[in-house]
Each structure stands twice: as C-alpha cells, then as structure tokens.
Amino acid sequence: MDTSSPAVFVNAELLRMYIGRKVRTVVQIVRSDGGVVIGRSADEQQLVIKGSPPPLPLTTFVEVIGIADGNQSIHAEIWNNFGDIFDTSSFNRLCELANGEFKSLFL
Template identity: 75%
Template sequence: MDTSNPAVFVNAELLRLYVGRRVRAVVQVLRSDGGGSVMGKSTDEQQLVIKGHPPAPLSTFVEIIGIADTNQSIQAEIWTNFGDTFDTTSYNELCKYANGDFKHLFI
C-alpha cells in the first residue's frame, strides 16, 4: 500500500477544506454525461461533480479518489464501484471522525 500520498476521507461539506489535495469520497451516481463527468450525491446529501473517465458500467455507489479541484468537484484518479446498496450514514460519520478528534489517525 502506498502511504506517501494519502487521500483524506471527505463528504461534500468537508471537501472545501481540501481543495488542491488528494481526497476520497463515496457518491451515489445521479447521472453521467458520457463526456467525462458524473453528477453524484455525497453521503451528506449534497451534490458533487466528479470529473474524469469513469469505468463502464457504473454501479449506484462509487468511491472516488482524486484531487479536490473546487469545493464542489473532484478530478478523479481512481473509480471503484461499490455496488447498488451502501450505508451512507456510516460513511458520513467516518468522514466526520476522520476530520475531527481522530484526524491524526487518517492523514
């Protein structure tokens, strides 16, 4: 496992804190324009734009690892299908913990 460039766990609310840095997020795919971007709903119910070339086909839930290029978009490096069901509440709590008192364990 490469630990030289870790990706911070984020939801849409936390993304703004990491613009220009490597992040990881799970989104529910709402639509794909077929031209290199996906509109998704973050685990905190906010919309994000994921830029890049997703694998086909996409499952309902996808983990993205990439660079936060704005407070509402990520330039994806890695796309991982997470299936059609996912516990967004637990992932959202993980994001909060990873950016709160336990931040030193995740970054």
Template identity: 65%
Template sequence: MNTSNPAVFVNGGLLSMYVGRRVRTVIQVLRSERGVVVGKSTDNMELVVKGSPPSVPLSTFVEVIGIADGEKSIRADIWTNFGDTFGMTLIATISSANLQTGSLSTCSSEVEAAIF
C-alpha cells in the same frame, strides 16, 4: 498499497477545505454525461466528478479518489464501484430490529451516518 500520498476522506461539506489536495469520497451516482459524473455525497450535497470513469458501467454507489479541484468538484483518477445497495442491508436490518423491539431511538440514523 501506496501510502506516500494519502487521500483525506471527505463529504460534500468538507470538500471545500481540501481544494488542491488528494481526497476520497463515496457518492450516489445521479447522472453521467461526457466525462462528468454528478453524484450525491453522504451529506446529500451534489458533487461533480471529472475524469475518465472505468470502461465498465458505474454502479449506483461509487468511491472516487482524486484531487479536489473546486468546492464541489473532484478530478478523479481512481473509481471503485461499490454496488447498487451499498450500506442499505445493514440500515434495513437495524431499522427492522428497532421496530421489533419497540425502540424508536435514533440508532439507525447514527449507524447510517457512520457507514456513509
């Protein structure tokens, strides 16, 4: 593991604070066209990811690591497929448990925010 150039974990709202720096984020892929992937960040902002995605098809959820080259864009050099249901199993389980116990707390949204 290379620790000489760590990447800051960001969402759409934080990305603008790190323009020119190495960042990492998880997006939900919305569309892909000509070397550009458009995705939704964990805080529901639309981000543009430039670069060469892997030769295998992208899954629904992808982690990208690269340089923030704008307030809403990243030039990625590392792409990692996280699958098509990233984090959803835990959210469904917690939501189901809340319904079964009659709890209407905000637990599931807090956990969702922590996971994403």
C-alpha cells in the same frame, strides 16, 4: 512504508478544506453523461466528478479517489464500483471522525 500522500475521507462539506489535495469519497450516481458525472455525497449535496470513468458501467454507489479541484468538484483518478447497497450515513460519520477527533489515525 509511505504516508506522504494520503487520500482523505471527505463528504461534500469537508471537501472544500482540501482543495488541491488528494481525497476519497463515495457518491451516489445521479447522472452520468459526456465525461462529467454528477453524484450525491454522503451528506446529501451535489458533487461533480471529472476525469474519465472506467469502461465498466457505474453502479449506484461509486468511490472516487482524486484531487479536490473545487468546492463541489473532484478530478477522479480512481473509480471503484461499490455496488447498489451502501450505508452512506455510517460513511458520513466516518468522514467526520476521520477529520475531527481521530484525525491523527488518518492524516
């Protein structure tokens, strides 16, 4: 058992609270060119995803896990294709709950 380095569920709003720490989020890919990927967060803001995307083409929704390195940027270590259908509003609520009232279940 190891709970020393959790990846926090975040949306763009919550991302800024975790700069320098490990986070996870799901973005809708807006643009992907030359190593930088622009995505839209579950709370409808733009996020810059750095790091090297996997060789496979990205689907509409992608989960990234990595270090929050700015107010609107994540350096991704892990990329997971989440397919073309994903309920972002539920995910957004989960981010809020996991950082609010029920933080103790996650962090």
